Structures are given as C-alpha cells and as structure tokens.
Amino acid sequence: MAVPTPPPAPAAVAPEAAPRARAMEGEKAIARVLRAGAVLGGGCFAASLALELLPQSARTGIAIDDLRKAGASLLIVTPVARIAIAGALLGMKGELRYLLYGAAILALLGIALGAGFSA
Amino acid sequence: MTEWILLGAGLGAGFLGAMLGIGGGVILVPAMVLGLGIPLEEAVPASLMCVVASSCGAASSYVEHRIADVRLALSLELATVAGAVAGGFVAGLIAPAWIALVFGTFLVYTSANLAVPRAPAAALAGGGTYVPTNYPLGIGGSLVAGVLSALLGVGGGPIKVPLMTFGMGVPFKVAAATSNLMIGITAAASVAGYAIRGHLNLGLAAPLVVGVLCGATLGSRFMVRVPTSFLKRLFAVVLFVLAVQMLWKGGTGLWPIR
Numbered sequence: 001m002a003v004p005t006p007p008p009a010p011a012a013v014a015p016e017a018a019p020r021a022r023a024m025e026g027e028k029a030i031a032r033v034l035r036a037g038a039v040l041g042g043g044c045f046a047a048s049l050a051l052e053l054l055p056q057s058a059r060t061g062i063a064i065d066d067l068r069k070a071g072a073s074l075l076i077v078t079p080v081a082r083i084a085i086a087g088a089l090l091g092m093k094g095e096l097r098y099l100l101y102g103a104a105i106l107a108l109l110g111i112a113l114g115a116g117f118s119a
Numbered sequence: 120m121t122e123w124i125l126l127g128a129g130l131g132a133g134f135l136g137a138m139l140g141i142g143g144g145v146i147l148v149p150a151m152v153l154g155l156g157i158p159l160e161e162a163v164p165a166s167l168m169c170v171v172a173s174s175c176g177a178a179s180s181y182v183e184h185r186i187a188d189v190r191l192a193l194s195l196e197l198a199t200v201a202g203a204v205a206g207g208f209v210a211g212l213i214a215p216a217w218i219a220l221v222f223g224t225f226l227v228y229t230s231a232n233l234a235v236p237r238a239p240a241a242a243l244a245g246g247g248t249y250v251p252t253n254y255p256l257g258i259g260g261s262l263v264a265g266v267l268s269a270l271l272g273v274g275g276g277p278i279k280v281p282l283m284t285f286g287m288g289v290p291f292k293v294a295a296a297t298s299n300l301m302i303g304i305t306a307a308a309s310v311a312g313y314a315i316r317g318h319l320n321l322g323l324a325a326p327l328v329v330g331v332l333c334g335a336t337l338g339s340r341f342m343v344r345v346p347t348s349f350l351k352r353l354f355a356v357v358l359f360v361l362a363v364q365m366l367w368k369g370g371t372g373l374w375p376i377r
Contacts, residue, residue, distance in 0.1 A: 020185045034179035042332040045325045068321035079303035101193045108200045
C-alpha cells in the first residue's frame with residue numbers, strides 16, 4: 001500500500017534584510033550619548049511620578065519639580081550634544097563639511113532661540 | 120487615571136513614531152485636546168517634549184545599528200533649521216490657513232502614493248549600503264519642511280520620509296530611522312523656546328515622556344523586523360490622518376464655524 005507523501009513544507013520566508021547607512025567611526029559614541037540622555041531624562045521624569053505616590057509635602061513638591069526640570073533639560077540638551085559630537089567626529093576624520101554643518105545648525109538654533117522663534 | 124491615560128497615549132505614540140520616523144504629535148495632540156480636554160497651548164509643547172524623548176530613545180538604537188544615516192541627517196537638518204528660522208520671520212505675512220490647505224492636499228497625494236503597492240526596488244544584499252542621490256531636491260524639500268514646521272507646527276517626518284524615499288533613493292527604513300534622528304533637534308529647539316516663555320507644563324509632560332520612551336524603545340526593535348511594505352501602508356494611514364487635520368485646520372481658518 002502506497003504511503004501518502006506529506007505535502008512539501010512551505011518555503012521559509014527569509015527575513016527582509018535591513019539596509020545599512022554608510023559607516024562612520026564614532027557611531028557607538030553617538031548612540032551612547034543619545035541613550036544616556038534618554039535614560040537619564042526619562043529616569044528623572046519616572047522618579048518624579050514615583051514621588052507623586054508618596055504623601056505630599058513642600059519638600060516632596062520641590063523634589064518633584066526639580067526632577068522634572070532636570071529631566072527636561074537633559075532631554076533638550078541631548079540632540080544638541082549629538083550634533084556637536086557627530087560634526088566633531090566627522091570633522092576629525094577629514095569630512096570637514098559635516099563639522100561646518102553641525103556648527104551652522106547650532107548657530108542657527110541659537111539665533112532662533114534668541115529671536116524667540118520655534119525651529 | 121489621567122496619568123495612566125497619558126502614559127498609554129505616550130506608549131502608542133512613541134511606538135508608532137519610532138517605527139515611522141515621525142514625532143507622534145499627530146496622535147498625541149488630538150488625544151490630549153479632544154480626548155482629555157487639555158488646552159492646545161499646553162498640549163503642543165508637551166507633545167514636542169515627547170518628540171525629543173522619542174527621537175533620543177529610538178535613534179540611539181538606529182545609529183548603533185547603522186540604520187540611521189548620520190551624514191544625511193546633518194545635511195538635511197541644516198536646511199530644515201534654516202527653513203524654520205526663515206518661516207519664523209515670515210510667519211506673520213502668510214495666512215496659515217492657505218498653507219494648511221495646500222499642505223493637506225499634498226499629504227493626501229503622498230499618502231495615496233505610499234498606499235499603492237509598487238514593484239519592490241532592487242533588493243540590497245544583506246547588510247548592503249545605498250548612496251543618497253539628488254541632494255538639491257532633498258535640501259530644497261527640507262527647507263520647505265522647516266518653513267512648514269514654523270508656520271503650521273507640524274514635524275518634519277511626514278515630509279522628509281517620503282522625500283528621502285522617493286526623491287533621494289534612500290531605503291524606507293533608513294529614511295524613517297534618519298528622520299527619527301533629525302526630529303529631535305528641531306523639537307528640542309521648539310520646546311526650549313516654550314520652556315523659556317514658561318509655557319511647558321512638566322506635570323503633563325512627565326507621564327507622556329515616560330510612556331513615549333518605553334514605546335520608542337519597543338518600536339525601534341520592531342521596526343527592523345516588520346516588512347517595509349507594511350510600514351509604508353501604515354505611514355500612508357498616518358499621513359492621511361494628518362492630511363485630514365490640516366484640511367480641517369485650513370478649512371476652519373478660512374471659513375470659521377460659527
């Protein structure tokens with residue numbers, strides 16, 4: 001008696017290969033700066049939320065406010081640091097135009113803030 | 120209860136924003152204003168704070184794995200910031216309602232283009248790289264994106280991701296990741312302006328930021344696994360929602376509802 005053969009297994013779908021950007025040295029340093037800003041800034045905000053669960057007092061209120069201001073400041077400064085570091089790293093490798101781009105971005109942002117605009 | 124809702128909204132916005140290269144404001148601002156009755160003048164700066172958080176959280180992973188293009192980001196950011204500064208100067212001269220109508224119409228067109236299935240581009244070898252082309256178009260488009268962000272308060276992602284994908288030959292996931300990297304600095308500058316003027320409600324921002332950071336971390340891990348075609352269709356839906364918001368904003372600006 002013929003043994004029925006099982007149907008062929010469906011071909012495994014290969015996962016889509018993720019394209020990659022051009023390599024640059026210092027990517028890990030930039031990633032660490034971004035991650036540190038996110039973790040520290042987010043940590044300050046999370047700590048402020050945890051403090052809200054405690055019995056409220058003047059000291060707790062001040063601590064909550066200070067933590068939130070610290071968290072906001074860390075998050076705002078992080079992208080600025082990223083641009084400065086990326087421009088400097090590429091500039092040190094001879095790609096001076098990116099150093100100039102970074103400096104120009106930061107200068108324009110300074111002008112925008114000074115003039116009271118939102119970028 | 121409100122804080123849990125804000126946390127959840129932040130989680131969703133961060134997850135979606137990280138995958139698509141947008142800030143999440145298209146979700147957060149309507150959720151806060153329409154869902155929780157939060158005044159727009161408080162919702163916008165809180166949303167911008169979340170954009171910064173989302174960018175920092177997701178872009179760290181994208182840069183580390185070389186999915187975000189740091190060089191391209193620096194080039195386009197310069198044009199965007201220049202456009203935003205120029206937009207700030209002319210903001211009082213142009214009626215935002217007309218700009219919103221034109222932009223909304225453009226977004227409908229872009230959304231339709233993304234939604235239509237296309238033959239896949241020549242696949243890059245696993246770990247292969249690409250070379251961005253047509254820099255003048257990219258820089259010009261980024262300049263316009265900056266002006267629009269100053270005039271309409273929209274983020275750059277909905278313009279820059281299609282610009283990089285269709286106009287500069289950048290793979291969609293790289294475009295989304297690079298956009299994610301770029302939006303952080305423009306949002307940081309905007310939120311700094313609000314904070315200096317005392318318009319940033321940190322109590323509102325706190326649960327949103329925590330939710331966004333968690334969502335962005337998850338989203339950045341999912342994005343590399345999700346098929347590009349799905350991401351494009353999802354992006355088309357988000358663009359359409361934004362288009363409706365812009366057309367509504369333009370329409371009510373020109374013909375106010377009494």
